[in-house]
Amino acid sequence: MTDKTSEPTNLDLTLLANFVHQVVNPLNGVAGTLDNLADNIIEGEDRRLQRLNAARAQLEQCITLVRNLAFLAQGSGGVADHRRKIVLPQVIIESAMFFQEDGKSKEIEINLLDRVTQNTIKGHPELIRQVLMNIFDNFIKYGKRSLPVEVNQRIQRSTGMALIEITGHSAYPVDQEDLQQIGTLGFRGKNAKKLVASGSGLGMYICRKIIGDAGGSLHIEAGAQGKVLFLIKLPTGD
Incomplete structure (x- = not known):
């Protein structure tokens, strides 16, 4: 007798199909770059270095996707149990570095406004980095060309909470009706679908779960001319 609870749901199959599509595409790009380099098709040291950096960015994108899936499957992504000190400017800069090459191609820079104030929290650096990378990835994928993503970090005096504010612009304005659903497992906004046909719908869900499990919160606002704030x-x- 078949246990129906073990049967895959339509959501499971959709997530799996989108996940495979998102991993295979950048891997194909990396394979093509390596073939061209091996065959000396790419001429000039600058062009070769540019293609290598682009291939590395594609691999980092795959790593982010696999980490998201691992987190969803294991509940923690396999991180160590003990919490450590996290220096906010450091973890923000490390997360932004993964998107330098993709950002350059779209003229989208990720700028940390306050690099000097060394605010700290205690937690899992791997998970905080994963949250930031998922948000930065969204801005690079769906952001408006030539407009920067600005990040600020501070400690809120009234609550003692650490705040990370990430502001950018979406190429298509975020539908106000979608705001309440962003972070629901498998959900993708209308603006995202206009720019990228397929997606896993995992990134923002995992962001909300990681932050919620840490005792924090994630607030998203959408304003005029495609402006978006992640708090x-x-x-x-x-």
Whole structure:
């Protein structure tokens, strides 16, 4: 007798199909770059370096996707149990570095406004980095060309919570009706579908879960001319 609870749902199959599509595409791009390099098709040291950097960015995209799937399957992505000190400017800069090449191609820079103030929290650096990478990835994929993504970090005096504010612009304005559903497993907004036909719908769900499990919150606002704000609140752990 078949246990129906073990049968895959339509959502499971859709997530799997989108996940495979998103991983295979950049891997094909990397394979093509390596073939061209091996066959000396790409001429000039600058062009070869540019293609290598682009291939590395594609691999990082795959790594992010696999981490998202691992988090969904294991509940934690396999990180260590003990919490450590996280220096906010450092983890923000590390997360942004993964998108330098993709950002250059779209003229989208990720700028940390305050690199000097060394605010810290206690937690899992791997998970906080995963949250930031998922959000930055969304801005690079769906952001408006030539407009920067600005990040600020501070400690809120009234609550003692650490705040990370990420502001950018979407190429298509975010539908106000979609705001309440962003972060639901498998959900993708109308603006996202206009730019990229397929997607896993995992990234923002995992962001909300990681932040919620850490005792924090994720607030998203959409304004005029495609402006989007992600506001992350996290306890410092002091």
